[in-house]
Amino acid sequence: xxxxxxxxxxxEPRAGWLxxxxxxxxxxxxxxxxxxxxxxxxxxxxxxxLFAEFIANDKPLIAxxxxxxxxxxxxxxxxxxxxxxxAETDYxxxxxxxxxxxxxxxxxxxxxxxxxxxxxxxxxSAPTAPFWLMDAGERCxxxxxxxxxxxxxxxxxxxxxxxxxxxxxxxxxxxxxRISVLFGLAxxxxxxxxxxxxxxxxxxxxxxxxxxxxxxxxxxxxxxVLYILLIIAAIMPPGFFVLLGIxxxxxxxxxxxxxxxxxxxxxxxxYVRAARALGVGNLTIMWRHLLPNAMVATLTFLxxxxxxxxxxxxxxxxxxFGMPPGSASLGELIAQGKSNLQAPWLGLTAFIVMSxxxxxxxxxxxxxxxxxxxxxxxx
Amino acid sequence: MSEQVTEPLLSVRDLxxxxxxxxxxxxxxxxxxxxxxxxxVVALVGxxxxxxxxxxxxxxxxxxxPSASHPSGEILFNGKDLLKASDAELRHVRGNDIxxxxxxxxxxxxxxxxxxxxxxxxxxxxxxxxxxxxxxRVLELLNQVGIREPEKRLSAYPHELSGxxxxxxxxxxxxxxxxxxxxxxxxTTALDVTVQAQILALLKTLKxxxxxxxxxxxxxxxxxxxxxxxxxxxxxGKIVETGPTAEIFSNPQHAYTKxxxxxxxxxxxxxxxxxxxxVMEAQDxxxxxxxxxxxxxxxxxxxxxxDGIDLSLRAGQTLGVVGxxxxxxTTLGLALTRMISSKxxxxxxxxxxxxxxxxxxxxxxNRMQIVFQDPFGSLSPRMAVSDIIGEGLKVHExxxxxxxxDARVAAALEEVGLxxxxxxxxxHEFSGxxxxxIAIARAMVLKPQFVxxxxxxxxxxxxxxxxxxxxxxxxxxxxxxAYLFISHDLKVVRALAxxxxxxxxxxxxxxxxxxxxxxxxxxxxTKALMAxxxxxxxxxxxxxxx
Numbered sequence: 064x065x066x067x068x069x070x071x072x073x074x075e076p077r078a079g080w081l082x083x084x085x086x087x088x089x090x091x092x093x094x095x096x097x098x099x100x101x102x103x104x105x106x107x108x109x110x111x112x113l114f115a116e117f118i119a120n121d122k123p124l125i126a127x128x129x130x131x132x133x134x135x136x137x138x139x140x141x142x143x144x145x146x147x148x149x150a151e152t153d154y155x156x157x158x159x160x161x162x163x164x165x166x167x168x169x170x171x172x173x174x175x176x177x178x179x180x181x182x183x184x185x186x187x188s189a190p191t192a193p194f195w196l197m198d199a200g201e202r203c204x205x206x207x208x209x210x211x212x213x214x215x216x217x218x219x220x221x222x223x224x225x226x227x228x229x230x231x232x233x234x235x236x237x238x239x240x241r242i243s244v245l246f247g248l249a250x251x252x253x254x255x256x257x258x259x260x261x262x263x264x265x266x267x268x269x270x271x272x273x274x275x276x277x278x279x280x281x282x283x284x285x286x287x288v289l290y291i292l293l294i295i296a297a298i299m300p301p302g303f304f305v306l307l308g309i310x311x312x313x314x315x316x317x318x319x320x321x322x323x324x325x326x327x328x329x330x331x332x333x334y335v336r337a338a339r340a341l342g343v344g345n346l347t348i349m350w351r352h353l354l355p356n357a358m359v360a361t362l363t364f365l366x367x368x369x370x371x372x373x374x375x376x377x378x379x380x381x382x383x384f385g386m387p388p389g390s391a392s393l394g395e396l397i398a399q400g401k402s403n404l405q406a407p408w409l410g411l412t413a414f415i416v417m418s419x420x421x422x423x424x425x426x427x428x429x430x431x432x433x434x435x436x437x438x439x440x441x442x
Numbered sequence: 443m444s445e446q447v448t449e450p451l452l453s454v455r456d457l458x459x460x461x462x463x464x465x466x467x468x469x470x471x472x473x474x475x476x477x478x479x480x481x482x483v484v485a486l487v488g489x490x491x492x493x494x495x496x497x498x499x500x501x502x503x504x505x506x507x508p509s510a511s512h513p514s515g516e517i518l519f520n521g522k523d524l525l526k527a528s529d530a531e532l533r534h535v536r537g538n539d540i541x542x543x544x545x546x547x548x549x550x551x552x553x554x555x556x557x558x559x560x561x562x563x564x565x566x567x568x569x570x571x572x573x574x575x576x577x578x579r580v581l582e583l584l585n586q587v588g589i590r591e592p593e594k595r596l597s598a599y600p601h602e603l604s605g606x607x608x609x610x611x612x613x614x615x616x617x618x619x620x621x622x623x624x625x626x627x628x629x630t631t632a633l634d635v636t637v638q639a640q641i642l643a644l645l646k647t648l649k650x651x652x653x654x655x656x657x658x659x660x661x662x663x664x665x666x667x668x669x670x671x672x673x674x675x676x677x678x679g680k681i682v683e684t685g686p687t688a689e690i691f692s693n694p695q696h697a698y699t700k701x702x703x704x705x706x707x708x709x710x711x712x713x714x715x716x717x718x719x720x721v722m723e724a725q726d727x728x729x730x731x732x733x734x735x736x737x738x739x740x741x742x743x744x745x746x747x748x749d750g751i752d753l754s755l756r757a758g759q760t761l762g763v764v765g766x767x768x769x770x771x772t773t774l775g776l777a778l779t780r781m782i783s784s785k786x787x788x789x790x791x792x793x794x795x796x797x798x799x800x801x802x803x804x805x806x807x808n809r810m811q812i813v814f815q816d817p818f819g820s821l822s823p824r825m826a827v828s829d830i831i832g833e834g835l836k837v838h839e840x841x842x843x844x845x846x847x848d849a850r851v852a853a854a855l856e857e858v859g860l861x862x863x864x865x866x867x868x869x870h871e872f873s874g875x876x877x878x879x880i881a882i883a884r885a886m887v888l889k890p891q892f893v894x895x896x897x898x899x900x901x902x903x904x905x906x907x908x909x910x911x912x913x914x915x916x917x918x919x920x921x922x923x924a925y926l927f928i929s930h931d932l933k934v935v936r937a938l939a940x941x942x943x944x945x946x947x948x949x950x951x952x953x954x955x956x957x958x959x960x961x962x963x964x965x966x967x968t969k970a971l972m973a974x975x976x977x978x979x980x981x982x983x984x985x986x987x988x
Contacts, residue, residue: 342807
C-alpha cells in the first residue's frame with residue numbers, strides 16, 4: 064500500500080468533552096439546516112415554557128410593600144399582610160392592588176393570568192375574543208372606569224381571548240404546551256428504555272426467549288387500551304403520573320419490533336462474531352455493537368412515538384379522560400373550540416400550537432437520525 | 443475471421459463516465475478507447491475501483507442515469523453510436539446483439555421463476571419464439587452450456603442449482619439470441635476454482651463455435667492469460683496499456699502492468715520444526731448439525747460439516763486448510779476456537795478446552811484470535827478504529843489506563859503498516875486492504891499465540907493480497923505465531939503454509955507437508971484442485987462436482 068505513511072504517534076487532540084466521533088455527529092446534525100433550526104426554536108420554546116410561572120401568572124414577580132421587597136411568584140404571602148383576610152393573596156383584586164401601589168410598587172409578568180385565573184373584568188360573557196379584535200372602548204368596558212381604568216393594561220387584556228370560563232387562552236396555551244412536551248418526553252424515554260431492552264433481549268438470545276416474549280407481546284398489545292384507561296380512571300383519579308404509567312404499559316411494545324429485528328439481523332454479523340472471539344461478554348456486545356445498530360431504527364421511530372404520545376394525551380383530554388379538570392391542556396382547549404364554534408380563536412390556537420410543536424419535533428428527529436448515520440457524507 | 447479485421451465490431455472512443463453526487467462530480471472513467479474485432483476476446487484488467495465495470499456497463503447504458511453521465515466519447519457498435527441511441531433501439535440491442543453475464547450468479551437470476559421461464563422470456567422478447575419451439579430451443583441451450591439432463595432441470599428454481607450451474611444458466615440466457623458480443627463481468631469470481639475452470643473452458647468453446655466476440659472483465663491475470671486475445675490494463679479510470687496477451691505478459695511496458703504482474707503472492711512458508719511447542723492439537727473433531735423432521739422434531743440425520751479431523755500445529759508454523767466452499771473448513775476453524783460446539787479432543791497449549799463453556803474460554807480468548815474473511819463485515823461500522831482495536835484490551839487488560847491503551851492501539855496500527863493518526867476514523871474511510879490490516883491489528887494487539895485466518899485475502903485485490911501475505915509472514919516470524927490458514931486460494935496457501943489439509947465435504951482428502959502435496963498430490967481431488975488453480979484446466983474427475 065503506497066499510501067501508507069509511517070509517522071510518529073500523534074494523538075489527535077480531543078476538543079473538550081467531545082470525541083472526534085461525536086464531533087462528526089454534531090457536524091452532521093448541524094448540516095441538516097432545517098432540523099438544526101427546528102431544534103433551537105423548539106428548545107427556546109421549551110425552556111421558555113419551563114418558566115411559565117414567570118411569563119404568565121396572576122402574581123407579581125417582585126413587589127415592594129412598606130419598604131419590604133416581596134417575591135409573590137415564589138413565596139406565598141397571606142392576605143393578612145396587606146390588610147385582607149384570605150389565606151392566599153389575590154393580587155389581581157382592586158383592593159390589594161391599590162394597597163400595594165399606595166405603599167410601594169409591583170412588577171407583573173407580561174401576562175397577568177395563570178392557567179386557572181378567571182378574568183372578572185371581561186367586556187361581555189365568556190368566551191371573549193382577543194383584545195385586538197375589539198376597539199379601545201369595548202375591550203375595557205368590563206372595568207369600572209372603562210378605558211380610563213388603571214387595570215385595563217396590556218398584561219391584563221386577553222391576547223388570544225378567553226375560554227368559556229373566562230380564563231386567559233394565552234396562559235393556558237403556555238402551560239398546556241409545557242405539560243404536553245413533558246408528558247411526551249417522559250413517556251417516550253420510559254417506553255424506549257423498556258421497549259429497547261425487551262427487543263434487545265429477544266433479538267440477541269432468540270429461540271425460546273424470543274418465542275415466549277413474542278407471544279406475550281401479541282396478547283398484551285391486543286388489549287383495549289382505551290377501555291382499560293376508562294376503568295382505571297374510575298378507580299383512581301387520573302393525574303400526570305397515573306396517565307404516564309398506564310400509557311407506558313402499552314406504548315413500549317412499539318419499540319420491540321424494530322429493535323428485535325435489528326438484533327436478529329446483526330447478531331450474526333462478522334464483527335459481532337469478532338467481538339465474541341475477543342472474549343467480550345454478552346451485555347457488552349449488546350450494548351456496544353448491537354445497540355448502535357438498533358439506535359438508528361429507534362431514533363427514526365422516536366419522533367413518531369414522541370408526537371404520538373403528545374397526540375394521545377391531547378385526545379384523552381379532548382375526550383375528558385385525561386388530566387384532572389381545570390388543568391391546562393391543549394386537548395381541553397380543542398374540546399372547548401368544538402363546543403364554542405362562535406369562538407374560533409380557541410380551536411385555532413390549539414391547532415397552531417399542536418402543528419408547530421409536532422412539526423418541529425419531526426424535523427429534529429430527522430436531523431438526529433442523519434447525525435447517527437456513519438455513511439452519511441456531508442459537505 | 444481475419445478478413446473482417448478492418449472493421450471492428452465494437453469501437454469505444456474517448457469514453458468518459460462521470461458520477462454526480464450531492465454537488466460533487468467524480469470522473470470514474472477518463473477518455474478510454476478500445477476496439478473489439480469480430481471473434482476476438484478482449485480482456486479489461488484492473489483492480490477494484492479502476493473503472494472497468496463502469497466502462498463495460500456504459501456500453502449497454504446500464505449505469506444509473508442521470509447521476510452518471512458521459513462528458514465525452516462514443517461507443518460505435520456496427521457503426522452505430524450506442525450512447526446516442528434511443529431507449530427503444532437500446533432495448534433491441536440489449537439481450538439480442540450484445541448480452542452480459544454478471545459476477546454474482548446467486549442474485550442475477552430471479553428466485554421466483556423456473557429456469558425454463560427465465561430463458562424462454564428472452565427468446566419471446568427478442569425473437570417471438572413461444573410454446574414448444576421455445577422449449578426445444580431452451581433444451582438446446584442448456585445442452586450447449588453443459589447442464590446434465592436438461593429435461594429434468596427445466597422446472598428447477600435457481601436455489602435448486604449450484605453456483606456453477608446457475609452461472610451456466612446465465613450463459614445460456616446470454617447465448618439465447620446468438621449475440622455478436624458477450625460482455626462477461628467477472629463471471630467466475632464468485633465460483634470455486636474447479637468450477638471456474640469449467641466455466642472458462644465452456645466460454646472458450648462457445649466463442650469458437652459461434653464466432654462470438656467477448657469483452658472479459660476480470661482482476662485475475664491467470665484468467666486473462668488463459669482466455670484473452672488482447673488485453674487492456676486499466677487503473678484509476680484510464681487504460682494504461684493495450685496489446686496482444688502474449689506481448690503484455692512477456693514484455694509489459696507500463697509500470698502499473700509490471701506491478702500487477704509482479705503481484706502474485708511470493709515468499710516461502712516457515713520451515714517445519716518439530717522442536718517447537720505444540721500450540722493447537724485436535725483429535726477426531728466432529729461438528730454435526732442435526733436435521734430434524736416430523737411433528738416431534740426428531741433428529742433423523744446429521745449434516746456432517748466437519749467429520750473426524752486430527753491436526754496439530756506448532757508455534758511459528760502455519761497449517762493451511764484448503765477446500766471449496768461448503769467443505770467445512772471455516773466450521774473446523776470455528777470449532778477449534780470454540781466458537782461453535784463440537785465433539786472430539788481439542789487442546790490449546792496443552793490445556794484440554796473441548797468442554798469449556800463460553801465463560802471458561804474468556805481468559806483464553808486473548809491468546810487465540812480470529813481474522814475474518816470480509817474486512818467490510820468484520821469491523822463495526824459505528825466504531826472508530828481506536829475503539830475497534832482497543833476493545834479486546836478492555837476485556838483482557840482492563841488494568842490499562844486510557845493512555846496506555848491508546849499507546850498499544852497506536853503501536854498495533856504501526857505494526858501492521860498503518861498511520862497511527864488514522865485511529866480516530868471510521869472503517870468506511872479505509873480501503874479493503876487497509877481494513878484487513880485493521881482487523882489484523884485487532885487480533886495482534888492482544889499478543890496471541892494462535893491466530894485463525896479465515897480467508898483473509900480472498901476479498902482483496904491481487905496486489906493488496908501479496909502485501910497482506912507479506913505482512914502476515916512478518917508478524918509470524920516476529921511473534922512466533924501459529925496460524926491456521928483457511929483458504930480456497932492455493933497460491934496464497936503455497937506462500938504461507940508449511941503443513942496442509944485438503945478438505946472435502948467435512949473429511950480430510952489429503953494431509954501432510956504442503957511442499958509434498960503441491961509437488962506430488964496423491965488424491966484425484968487434490969490433483970483436480972491444483973490443475974484448476976494453477977493452470978485453469980478443468981479436469982474431468984468424478985470427485986469434482988459440476
